[in-house]
Amino acid sequence: MNPFIANGHLRDAALADLPHIVEIYNASIPGRMATADTDPVSVESRLIWFQEHHPQTRPIWVLERQGRIIAWISLSTFYGRPAYQGTAEFSLYIAPECQGQGIGTQLLQCLIERCPEFGVTTVLGFIFGHNTPSLRLSEKAGFERWGFLPGVAVLDGKLCDLVIMGRRV
Known part of the structure; x- marks a missing residue:
């Protein structure tokens, strides 16, 4: 792993980091x-x-900059059945004041490069259809639109679409 990303240090999260992960989320x-x-x-x-x-x-x-966690990225098990063991879902969250600095691009690329180490051959992202920045980020990282679920979420009384972005690694 390239431990220095976006002028920060990338490392495995520890339980003590969970409050910061939740704060960013x-x-x-x-x-x-x-x-x-x-x-x-x-x-x-x-x-x-x-x-x-x-x-x-x-x-x-977690990505630390000057001793502060500013972003996190994870791979989560998809669907929990043995046949899907090689498939994982990514999640990526960046502190609001650090967005738009290329951090997401670097973190996602690092994660994709390391997927073979984790036995992951397919990565999925579940992204709201109105989340243009995240859709662009995933496309930039080589993801393609593999699914579309219209109106499956309701946020503040509005139906929201879910786009499934996928990539083989």
Whole structure:
């Protein structure tokens, strides 16, 4: 792994990082672009999610800059059945004040490059249809539109589409 990305240090997440991971995640909720959660989540509610990840198979990485976590990226198990073991879903969240600096591009590229180490041959991203920045980011990283689920989410009374972006690695 290239430990220095976007003038920061990329490393495996530790349990002590979970409050910072949750803080960055919660910052994305009001914008209604990146998550289907509509209210902030707690550290406690994300503990099982965190424990389901492992650095050798389904990592969570945090990007630190000047001692502060500014972004995180993870690979999560897809669908939980043995036949899908080589498929994983990526999640990527960046602190609002650090967005638009190329961090997402670098993190996603690093994750894709390392996927073979984790036994991952297919990476998926589940992105709202109105989240143009994330759709562009995934396309830039070589993802293609593999699925479209119209109106499957409701955010503030509006139906929202979900786009499934996929890439073989």
